[in-house]
Amino acid sequence: MREYLPLLIVGAIIGVFTVGFIVAFVTMKDKKEAIGFDRHIPDKEIISRLLAYAKPYRKEFGLIFFIMLLSIGYDLISPVIIGNIEEMIKTEFELPELYRRVVFYALLLVLSMFCTFVQSVMLQRTGQKILSSMRKQLFTHIEGLSHAQLNNIPVGKLVTRECNDTNAISFMFTNILVTMVRNALVIIGVLAAMFMLNLELTLMILCFVPFLVLFTVIFRKFSRRAYRRVKDGTTDINTYLSENLSGIKVTQIYNREGRKMQEFLGKSTTLKKAKQKQIFVFGIFRPMVYMLNISAVLCLFYLGSRGIIKNTSFMGQVITGGTVVTFYMYISKFFNPIQTLAEQFNMLQSAFASAEKIFTVLDMKPEVLDEPDAIDLEEIRGEIEFRDVWFAYKPEEWVLKGVSFHVNAKDTVALVGATGSGKSTILSLIVRNYDIQKGQILIDGIDIRHIKIASLRKHFGQMLQDVFLFSGTIRSNIVLRDDFPDDEVWKACRYVNADSFIGKLDGGLDEVVRERGNNFSAGQRQLLSFARTVIHRPEVMILDEATANIDTETELLIQDSLAKMRNIGTMLIVAHRLSTIQHADNIIVLSHGEIIEQGSHQELLHKKGSYHRLYMLQYNKEQLLQGQE
Numbered sequence: 110m111r112e113y114l115p116l117l118i119v120g121a122i123i124g125v126f127t128v129g130f131i132v133a134f135v136t137m138k139d140k141k142e143a144i145g146f147d148r149h150i151p152d153k154e155i156i157s158r159l160l161a162y163a164k165p166y167r168k169e170f171g172l173i174f175f176i177m178l179l180s181i182g183y184d185l186i187s188p189v190i191i192g193n194i195e196e197m198i199k200t201e202f203e204l205p206e207l208y209r210r211v212v213f214y215a216l217l218l219v220l221s222m223f224c225t226f227v228q229s230v231m232l233q234r235t236g237q238k239i240l241s242s243m244r245k246q247l248f249t250h251i252e253g254l255s256h257a258q259l260n261n262i263p264v265g266k267l268v269t270r271e272c273n274d275t276n277a278i279s280f281m282f283t284n285i286l287v288t289m290v291r292n293a294l295v296i297i298g299v300l301a302a303m304f305m306l307n308l309e310l311t312l313m314i315l316c317f318v319p320f321l322v323l324f325t326v327i328f329r330k331f332s333r334r335a336y337r338r339v340k341d342g343t344t345d346i347n348t349y350l351s352e353n354l355s356g357i358k359v360t361q362i363y364n365r366e367g368r369k370m371q372e373f374l375g376k377s378t379t380l381k382k383a384k385q386k387q388i389f390v391f392g393i394f395r396p397m398v399y400m401l402n403i404s405a406v407l408c409l410f411y412l413g414s415r416g417i418i419k420n421t422s423f424m425g426q427v428i429t430g431g432t433v434v435t436f437y438m439y440i441s442k443f444f445n446p447i448q449t450l451a452e453q454f455n456m457l458q459s460a461f462a463s464a465e466k467i468f469t470v471l472d473m474k475p476e477v478l479d480e481p482d483a484i485d486l487e488e489i490r491g492e493i494e495f496r497d498v499w500f501a502y503k504p505e506e507w508v509l510k511g512v513s514f515h516v517n518a519k520d521t522v523a524l525v526g527a528t529g530s531g532k533s534t535i536l537s538l539i540v541r542n543y544d545i546q547k548g549q550i551l552i553d554g555i556d557i558r559h560i561k562i563a564s565l566r567k568h569f570g571q572m573l574q575d576v577f578l579f580s581g582t583i584r585s586n587i588v589l590r591d592d593f594p595d596d597e598v599w600k601a602c603r604y605v606n607a608d609s610f611i612g613k614l615d616g617g618l619d620e621v622v623r624e625r626g627n628n629f630s631a632g633q634r635q636l637l638s639f640a641r642t643v644i645h646r647p648e649v650m651i652l653d654e655a656t657a658n659i660d661t662e663t664e665l666l667i668q669d670s671l672a673k674m675r676n677i678g679t680m681l682i683v684a685h686r687l688s689t690i691q692h693a694d695n696i697i698v699l700s701h702g703e704i705i706e707q708g709s710h711q712e713l714l715h716k717k718g719s720y721h722r723l724y725m726l727q728y729n730k731e732q733l734l735q736g737q738e
Contacts, residue, residue, distance in 0.1 A: 195430055
């Protein structure tokens, strides 16, 4: 009995750890809602959809698999070669024979290293192609979502889907799947080789497998929770940063830097704790697997030494020094892949979670779609008609109630009314940012739902109050990546009086535009948006509060630009400053989603209704301000 005491001690130590892990596993509360277990798509469906991205590269993956088999050959053969060298050294041997075996081992090593290098390069190239394809599909799909859908998704989440989650899937294709297959084949190959070499020692090593499987199952549960918390924390902090960095000027204006920093530190601390728990889980699992590895090695040395000393055999197999050396190398090659498999299985689950989040976005059906028989319009006259249009952003909360009006081609029509009366909504509906619930909107007598969205919008030029400029140059923001020669760009700038400030810049059209155009004034950004509109020659122009918050000098330039632009085509204007719309052909006055008056400036003043009251209020206010000056 005493001769088996070392084995019993090893078994007792492993047993104590096993009991502790089982207790932790049973007592852990699986609060799925709290840790983000929002998986709704089965793994089988996720795998099927992911394989669709890999299908065009099946030849590359086939070649990678063949190269992988060659590198696995080294893992299986090298321990046998070392064991044979050990046996050969114990006997009389010829030095050339030793050289031959060492050279053979070196050639195998070089072949394995070369195969690993080629495999890595091919995997990265293929993975990047898959990643590029997925990102392109996701970005294109996001571009096709309606304004209502985009308003309901935080920008930070979309950034996380487009960057972090796609990276996780790319890592799955370039590393996880191939490594898991490789490790599984190595484990099977090592087991087969050990069975063929010595049955007794193989059975001894297999005694540790149940504990390894048990530790792996327990580890999976804890690590999955840790992975989810890290991913949720990452998404949360990305969303927070995207929103607050965009609105940092407001934070500075209201002196809320300290408060925002505290909120950021709170989210950072949550992410830090999640990552610490993830590290802790791996910090427990890896030493446990290493303990089993060392325990197996100790048992190997103990049983091997007794077998060599006593010259015992088991089922006709004798343990030799070469056998012990070979098994020592096989143990490492057996336990390491199992440890890696356990870790990468959870990384695979993490990739599946990322894939599901991406597929959730891809499965969103765009609310505004082309009809199957939608047509292209090469050109339009610019005649617009609303027929009993009803629209609501939320069910039964009507923003427009039976709105009907007609705009003749080349006319300038202004929309006037209090905030929330439906002016901007009308402009959004004309270009199908949203679809109406009742009625019809016609362009040149054609229902806009029968026109392809891209074809419809290319005939419109939109100039909004909040002008968005992209990072780049003045030229790139005007032409929007279309191919226009410089003389046409300058012509458009002169037409809208933008050349007055562009010509003074050191870079001219090549002047750098920083993020959101924050190195230009509001008036300059507005003039650039006018130039952007003019150069694309739209038949219908939309101005939504384009003259709001503009200084007097710039307003005069803009008013002159507007006067010129009225000659281009139909113009729809929303403006609170009634002085800017006095020359409109028709002024439509809205209140609570309904048209209460319409006519020319003089006609509405003569009626002495709502428009007259609004005009007199603004006129008296301007007179008062002039008197104070």
